[in-house]
Amino acid sequence: MQVSIEKFILAAVTMEREKVAGSIPTFIVSGPEEQQKISQYLGRIMEGVVHDLENGVFIIVKH
Amino acid sequence: MPFSLFPIVFGVVLGTLARYLMLKSDYRHYPSYPHGVINHIALGFIASVLGSVAVPALMAKEFTAVSFLALAAQQFREVRTIEKEMLFNLDKSELVKRGPDYIEGIARVFESRNYLVILTSLIVSSVTLFTHWIFGLAAGALAVLASNRLMSGRRVGEIARVRTGDIQFKGANIFVEDIHIMNIGGDETREILRKRAVGVIIEPINDNERETLANNGQRMAIAHDSASQLGIYKDVDTPEFNPLVRRDLDTGRIAMLIVPIEKDPEYLLTAVKGVPVLESATGKPLKSRAGKLAED
Known part of the structure; x- marks a missing residue:
């Protein structure tokens, strides 16, 4: 386990395109269910952890 | 002063045995590690040879022989480095990592146990040389007990x-x-x-x-x-x-x-x-x- 880890945003999953800027791969989804599903998939695929920024944006972070 | 080889051999045997006994307590770090046991017993054997010849060599006025102890220290430091590197590499495939501090601790224990073996065999061989092997045995047992007691750290x-x-x-x-x-x-x-x-x-x-x-x-x-x-x-x-x-x-x-x-x-x-x-x-x-x- 690493108590403090190298954080790196792998992707963002959001319903609102304008809330994410910069060079992060962003997946636009149509609803909360899809957001859950897509972020879970991305997390598994890239071995990252899904975090909820509580503003409608999920990020997948490499720890 | 004439002396037999017996004190040296006795010191080597007890020293190696001491290493084996100490090995058991940290075996859990290596759940499947049969060859590691051989490695460490072999090193323990070398350590105990060095420890048990020290006093007889001094008595034979072979003062240079003692400088081998310095060589041993160098050798065991190397053991620590190798042990550390190996654990570091293995740590990469652990699901929950041990972490560098734990690894450093384990490696340090391995190094210091070799010194304890040197000390044990030194005590055994000199006591046997000057008194009787029964006292040598007792001194060896005491040394092992004392080192186990002193070296066991605290728990959370x-x-x-x-x-x-x-x-x-x-x-x-x-x-x-x-x-x-x-x-x-x-x-x-x-x-x-x-x-x-x-x-x-x-x-x-x-x-x-x-x-x-x-x-x-x-x-x-x-x-x-x-x-x-x-x-x-x-x-x-x-x-x-x-x-x-x-x-x-x-x-x-x-x-x-x-x-x-x-x-x-x-x-x-x-x-x-x-x-x-x-x-x-x-x-x-x-x-x-x-x-x-x-x-x-």
């Missing part, structure tokens, strides 16, 4: 109160009591955590131990040992189930959130209490003037 259960803590969910954030652990987005993950996770609170008994528990390496050791003893509900693609150990900044309390395969909080506490306190993590701020004055 001795420096802290360990108890379970309630897990709370506030939005996407997870807390153990009031200590924030992490932010989790996935509903599925939160559901699994709600069902399977166990929270542990570790309260240091004083300011010294607060510093010890603040050490990242010590916290990694706690997570590793708990996970390896109770099994961890995690795979490489689910890093969110890594046991996380966080600190309450106000009081220095430590909270751990872990998802064991066996959800037995009672045994988890036993595992946490049994985690060795790492030498490198041990701090003594109370021994300093400022630390003592600041204590409240």
